[in-house]
């Protein structure tokens with residue numbers, strides 16, 4: 057299992073110390089549980105890459121239930137009479153069709169149609185939205201909102217977030233007195249005043265995200281911890297979740313695409329079409345940022361295509377170059393993992409559009425073996441994204457496991 | 458959407474300034490049914506304070522290409538002969554420039570005349586190299602040869618390049634050096650500081666906020682030396698504006714005065730017409746706006762523009778710095794040695810480059826200049842409302858929003874500064890003033906709607922010129938909203954009474970219509 061504990065899961069460099077990093081509201085519990093002392097910088101917050109062994113944490117996601125602190129995620133609140141117009145102006149999907157109490161996965165683009173970031177959009181009310189994302193967007197949201205009647209608040213520090221993911225996650229909620237049997241995927245509920253629970257997550261499995269004011273964070277953690285004692289509940293770090301999200305076919309900013317506002321080279325920008333997310337662009341709705349550029353892009357074949365590859369063998373293809381028909385370099389792997397549940401060696405890879413549609417791909421994988429690099433050419437096949445998409449993730453009411 | 462070819466395409470032009478009228482005539486000449494809507498009660502925009510009187514002084518570059526669209530020859534404009542320029546000197550040795558002749562007021566030859574003429578000749582040569590740039594949309598740099606449009610742009614660039622190649626090798630090097638330098642250095646390299654040097658520098662800074670040492674000032678200077686000398690329209694700017702409006706109407710353009718554009722109608726990501734303040738909607742395939750970029754954006758609404766475009770337009774620098782002072786005088790004032798040559802001449806109150814630099818400074822701190830520089834025109838009255846004589850001054854650099862606010866005292870202070878400075882040359886002047894009227898940049902904005910009351914609608918500086926005018930991404934007259942075009946001074950090549958932005962924009966819009974493309 058050593059390939060699971062690989063080093064390159066995070067887009068951010070590992071920080072050896074906690075120096076200068078802010079504590080999240082859950083920090084006392086995380087610190088108490090950490091045996092690996094493997095921390096990383098997530099948006100300036102101290103965040104566990106792993107609390108214990110990554111493989112144990114990964115299997116807890118797939119077989120039991122897990123807690124992952126998502127408080128460092130940037131959270132913005134958009135409220136006011138023009139809130140729907142502003143959010144619709146931001147994202148490529150049609151927000152008018154998002155009902156209050158529902159969540160949508162969204163992307164937003166710059167004027168050239170290049171993806172700025174992706175995230176989840178919560179419609180908390182007719183004129184009330186929350187956007188959760190990886191990148192800082194406060195200034196951009198103000199640019200988007202200029203000329204409109206809305207208020208924009210950065211709620212990042214005011215809302216603690218906890219992801220409860222895994223097949224027994226609803227059972228944990230139930231044991232904690234927070235049962236939500238009727239909550240459908242992408243639904244939002246408020247079982248108790250001040251506690252918002254959405255049926256969302258990054259694991260591809262049954263799962264929830266819990267949102268509340270930081271003051272209540274530790275009490276909530278303890279309540280779930282006690283409730284989950286007999287249900288295999290485990291606290292996890294980012295590394296395990298990263299495996300799960302690749303298996304589930306979810307892209308990540310900084311890995312599968314370079315957020316255009318962070319890219320120094322404009323050519324590093326990617327359109328939703330190139331990321332295989334064209335279905336998230338709704339050209340039928342009124343003008344939104346980048347719409348005209350996206351219409352032009354939609355009319356022509358994308359330059360590149362992000363695909364999921366199934367790679368022969370078991371060697372981790374992280375960073376592998378991909379060749380098409382022998383020696384022609386056609387792209388590279390952006391994230392790769394041996395998918396333990398699906399038992400497949402998979403990778404997200406960005407390929408020339410033509411190569412992405414054809415057979416005869418080979419990945420050039422380098423492995424370090426006791427001080428020597430070994431090179432393997434493994435054949436690779438484009439497959440549907442998401443090798444782990446169990447029906448239980450969508451069942452309502454959730455099954456009992 | 459394909460256009461119905463049995464019907465003439467319709468366009469609405471916002472604003473009956475020189476550029477709105479040039480745009481309207483250009484389109485009408487190509488079979489488009491054009492209506493001009495003008496908020497003011499007469500034509501002329503910033504030439505006339507939108508029909509309220511007189512703001513401008515002289516015409517020097519009303520471009521033949523724009524006149525051709527209007528069906529006018531230079532002779533139809535009622536422009537008189539080139540006016541003489543009188544440079545008021547601190548030591549009383551005023552300088553008179555009449556065409557190629559440069560001398561002191563008493564007739565003695567000026568020692569720097571030859572150097573001045575050589576420098577002007579050089580400026581004219583360089584201006585000729587740049588001239589093709591003014592009559593077309595700025596080249597789409599870096600677009601390569603991906604499409605036909607890109608190809609023709611390259612051809613255009615090559616022509617400019619050719620112009621450059623026709624210069625002798627040394628002149629070519631010199632051209633590139635000069636372009637990147639600034640007006641103050643350029644002039645001071647060739648002439649000792651004094652009224653003669655200052656007269657050229659004044660041409661570079663008139664209407665802008667930049668000081669003589671700022672980059673981009675040389676380009677402004679060259680644009681202004683591309684045309685001929687200064688001429689004064691008979692009957693003033695109002696009469697000239699009426700002639701231009703009449704020419705547009707003769708082309709079939711309908712002009713509606715007292716009609717305020719209140720909103721641009723958009724449907725399916727395309728302009729469908731213009732809504733007036735009265736609520737009336739004029740249906741049209743396209744709207745050409747001669748207003749500044751920001752008022753135009755507001756008419757359509759930010760919802761139709763990407764956030765980046767809104768941000769760029771928000772960031773435009775467009776605080777005007779030119780004020781106009783009008784004085785009614787009891788009789789023609791006198792200047793020693795200049796009797797008889799004063800009336801109708803262009804008087805420059807700018808004794809040195811250093812004085813211009815000093816006059817440019819206070820505006821940075823929101824202060825009113827104590828020793829402003831100005832272009833002054835004195836005309837004998839017709840015995841009517843304007844009295845026996847009339848003096849007007851275009852004063853630089855006057856703040857748009859002074860720290861102290863435009864109080865009565867602030868206005869009086871500025872008027873007193875101008876009258877005082879002129880009074881040193883015309884001792885009797887203060888006593889002759891029977892009425893004084895000041896139009897600050899803010900007043901000019903109120904009168905004409907020009908952002909900041911700015912002469913060019915937006916500062917003509919290196920970062921707001923050519924492919925960056927009005928803003929990056931909209932430099933070829935097309936706003937990003939299909940069917941909406943920029944056709945005023947805020948677009949390339951900028952302000953002054955040239956008619957070029959209007960004519961160029963209309964050609965671009967007509968080409969777009971001709972392709973039947975809605976983009």
Ligand SMILES: Cc1cc2nc3c(=O)[nH]c(=O)nc-3n(C[C@H](O)[C@H](O)[C@H](O)COP(=O)(O)OP(=O)(O)OC[C@H]3O[C@@H](n4cnc5c(N)ncnc54)[C@H](O)[C@@H]3O)c2cc1C
Pocket residue numbers: 471472473474475476477494495496497500501502503504507512513514515516517664716717718719747748779780781851901904905906907910911912913914944945946947951952953954955
């Ligand atoms: C004080 C001063 C003196 C100047 N002197 C000279 C000079 O001597 N020589 C020279 O060459 N240049 C001079 N200029 C510059 C020159 O006048 C301008 O650059 C030029 O006239 C700009 O023309 P335009 O058509 O682009 O815009 P404008 O002349 O500004 O025309 C815009 C028109 O739109 C109208 N409008 C605004 N809002 C609306 C609305 N909502 N609906 C309908 N209509 C609307 C305005 O009333 C105006 O008529 C001077 C400028 C100033 C400020």
